[in-house]
Amino acid sequence: MDVFAEVKAHVAAAVGRLAAAGALPAGLDLSAVSVEPPRDAAHGDMATNAAMALARPARMSPRDIATALAGELGKAPGVVGVDVAGPGFLNLRLAPSFWFGVLPTVLTQGTGFGRADLGAGRRVNVEFVSANPTGPMHVGHARGAVFGDALANLLGFAGFDVTREYYVNDGGAQVDVLARSAFERYREACGLEPAIVEGLYPGDYLIPVGETLKAKYGERLLDRPEQEWLTEVREFATSEMMAMIREDLAALGVTMDHFYSERSLYGTGRIEAALAALEGRGLVYEGVLEPPKGKTPDDWEPREQTLFRATAFGDDVDRPVKKSDGSWTYFAPDIAYHFDKVERGYxxxxxxxxxxxxxxVKRLKAIVSALSDDRVPLDVKLIQLVKLTKGGEPVKMSKRAGTFVTLRDVVDEVGRDVARFVMLTRKNDAALEFDFDKVLEQSKDNPVFYVQYAHARAWSVARRAEEAGFALDDAALAAADLAPLGAPGELALARKLAEWPRLVALAAQHHEPHRVAFYLYDLAGAFHALQHQGKLESELRFVQADAPETTRARLALVRATAVVIAAGLGILGVTPMNEMR
RNA sequence: GUCCCCGUAGCUCAGCGGAUAGAGCGAUCGCCUCCUAAGCGAUAGGUCACAGGUUCAAGUCCUGUCGGGGACGCCA
Structure with missing residues (x-):
């Protein structure tokens, strides 16, 4: 139940009645009408732009429409006042009981409160991480993993049927390099000096792979030419790397629904089928590209190759799908992969x-647009860098010196919950500073702590109440008489809780899980403020031993707060803490 | 050269086409006999980089300029 959507329905109904009465034209488009919380609380509880949005299509002055609408809206349930303000805003004042009315809903629905039907069961595929299977994941992958997972949670919560998918780049030259690197570790395991030349992967993580190869094959691969072992070693090493990556993802709390193999696209006709689909639309041709601007390669030679007409979709140049020797470029399997996603019916x-x-991005969008005939939207979310610091000083990362920070390092150092929350406190397209010291700090400056603390305090209040003999059953609290509620802090908190469904809908629409993190910070603030009121005025304390009705009503508010924080943290993939010590 | 992202308080950042642009940190000043002070408040601090445009209404959308970052290849 989204109270803003509810009020918007009242607005629509009021417009309908006015149209029926001839006071407004019939059939007005209401899509530009919004009902939202006003920025300034002095303007009331909700504001709608309806009169201004309808002024032009109705060919009437905003104030006339506003006046007429005000009369109708005043009759809506919960509305205790309607003001026409500014250029034609309608400010609605709502009875406190309207806001507190959200509490039974929260307590009845539990962490399902705020679930939306925005997705209407539509199938959405979220592809994320997709790190090359050539080594452990680093912090950048961690941010992408957390973002993708939280976005998937959010969309699921908003009513989409979500698939989490990882595209395994096991088809290119880099997995051959992996195989050669692993082979050197195999030689090392056999007592020989490994030749880890420039261009191979030097990491220690391949040492156990070499040992396992020795256990598996003994020494019989040692004298064999590369073509005899490459395929087997490559497959073995790749699957070892993927096992490691799955473990790393599990450490972050991320589970994929599908791992889609790039290799499975080769030699199976999948690429050819995708290309044929493009050819059928006249989007593939043989041509010669201009040399790239700005940074012309020394060895540039114009050569004829197979190109995709990406410029027809706003890309800067057409993109090669085949090299001049007839082999596929990296783009070709990507075309086939996205074709496959379209064909799977997302x-x-x-x-x-x-x-x-x-x-x-542009060529990917071009491909999906072309192959789905514009039916399937593709949103590409780019994840900006993570700047690691410790006490404000940058943490140096160098692959060569072996000091680069892996995903596992971060999780081991700060824990899954902290890593996840912090990585969601920025928009995906803004760089994120991750300070190892700061994220563990126990202060208001640290949103992870602040939100967890609010949840723990809510639980602490509940424990106190239980000791004082109050039942904490949410179903029973849902039936509590809420009349004793009404203090400004209580109302502010209830308002914030009522915003949750709307926040979910907005965050899901924009594919922005960070909004959930910021909302939780605000909600936690409203709760901390209210609890503090009890320190200043003891009659505002939640638990009043001699006033059971008041206590029950307040416990409903406290429990509802805990429930919504838990629901939000659930979307972020963070475990709520019930106590801090 | 082309494309993408960013530019909001001293710092780190929110901000849904709506009204007088908000938090935290830092600064100044307050608040614990009492549900977790690991907290709550008050004050000060702004040319939303700049210039045009669209709109009843622009920090938000469009164009351009400047500044910062990133990307461009028969790499993957």
Whole structure:
């Protein structure tokens, strides 16, 4: 139940009645009408722009419409006052009972409160992480993983049927390099000196892979030429890397529904089928590209190759799908992969990519647009860098020196919950500073702590109440008489709780899980403020031993707060803490 | 050269086309006999980079300029 949507329905009904009475034209488009919380609380509880939005299509002055609407809206349930303000805003004042009315709903629905039917069961595929299976994941991957997972949670909560998918780049040259690197570790395990030359992966994480290879094959691969072992070692090493990556993801609390293999696209006709689909639309041709601007390669030679007409979709140049020797470029399997997603019947696609893939976005959108005939929207979310610091000083990262920070390092150092929450306190397209010291700080400056503390305090109040003999059953509290509520802090908190469904809908629409984190910070603030009121005026304390009705009403508010914080943290994938010590 | 992202308080950042642009930190001043002070408040602090445009209404949308970051290849 979204109270803002509810009031908007009243507005629509009022417009309908006025139209029926001839006071407004019939059939007005209400899509520009919004009902939202006013920025300034002095303006009332809710504001609608209806009169201004309808003025032009109705060919009437905003104030005339506003006056007429005010008369109708005054009759709506819960509305105790309607003011026409400014250029034609309608400010609604609502009875406190309207806001407190959200409490039984929260207590009845539990952490399902705020679930929306925005998605209407539409199928959405969220592809994220997709790190190359050549080594452990680093912090950047962690941010993408957390973002993608939280976005998937959010969309699921908003009524979409979500698939989490990981595209495994196991088809390119880099997995051959992995195989050669693992082979050197295998030689090392056999007592030989490994030749980890420039271009191979030097990481220690391949040492156990080499040992397992020795256990598996003994020494019999040692004298064999590369073509005899490459395929087997590659497959083995790749699956070992993917096992490691799955473990890392599990450490972050991320579970994928599908791992989609790039290799499965080769030699199976999938790429050819996707290309044929493009050819059928006249989007593939043989041509010669201009040399890239700005940074012309020394060895540039114009050559004829197979190109995709990406410029027809707003890309800067057409993109090669085949090299001049006839082999596929990296783009070709990506075309096939997105074709496959379209064919699997998804209604929406989301790709979560590192910011270094920015130059790739237009051609991906072009492909999906072309292959779905514009039916399937693709949203590409680019994840900006994570700047790691400790006590304000940058943490140096160097692959060569072996000091680069892995996903696992971060989780081990600060824990899954902190890592996840902090990574969701920025928009995906803004750089994120992650300070190892600050994220563990127990202060208001640290949103993770602040939100967890609010939840723990709510539980602490509940424990106190229980000791004082009050029943804490949410179903019973849902039936509590809420008349004793009404203090300004209580009302502010209830208002914030009532905003949750609307917040979910907005965050889901915009694919912005960080909004949930900021909302929780606000909600926690409203709760801390109210609890503090009890220190200043003891009659405002939640638990009043000699006033059971008041206590029950307040416990309903406290429990509802805990429930919504838990629901929000659930979307972020963070475990709520019931006590801090 | 082209494209993408960013530019909001001293710092770190929110901000849904709506009204007098908000938090935290830092600064100044307050608040614990009492549900977690790990907290709550008050004050000070702004040319929303700049210039045009669209709109009843622009921090928000469009164009351009400047500044910061990133990306461009028969790499993956």
């Amino acid at each position: 209604d929406e696609l989301i790709d979560v990519l590192g910011a270094d893939h920015g130059g790739y």
